[in-house]
Amino acid sequence: MDEYRSSIELRLPSRLGFEKIAMNTAASVAHLMGFGEERIEDLKTAIAEACINAMEHGNKFDETQLVGVILSMSPDSLEVKVLDTGSGLQVPLGHAAVPDIDKKMHELEAARGMGMFLIESLVDEVEWVSSPPQGSYARMVIRLHPSKH
DSSP: OOSSOEEEEEEEESSTTTHHHHHHHHHHHHHHHTOOHHHHHHHHHHHHHHHHHIIIIITTTOTTSEEEEEEEEETTEEEEEEEESSOOSOOOTTBOOGGGSOHHHHHHHHHHOOHHHHHHHHSSEEEEEEETTTEEEEEEEEESSOOOO
């Protein structure tokens, strides 16, 4: 991989099933970058969950609203942004720590599942940004050689 950051962009309709395109594209890129199979499976799960969240919560399954997926490669990491055009969940800018999210976030996740917690447990870095009316995004980073805490 060259020393500069290169990227791939996808635009997907907000329809279940299309998250698989993002999953498979990310898996191919991660494989080319040298990620192990276990890390690739973690990445696929995190991306699928983020895409489904964007389709459901951000775009309300409106197929005319697109989910953007940007894969940015650097020599030691892969950054994935999953963008929607809705207002999304009202998460404070730059918020990443699940234990600190407000009661409303916990209630929404409890009603649907543990998607945000799952994503956070699978990648090395995660951030949810809500910027209505433009939309919201989840930014995930998975490192080729994660540091041990």
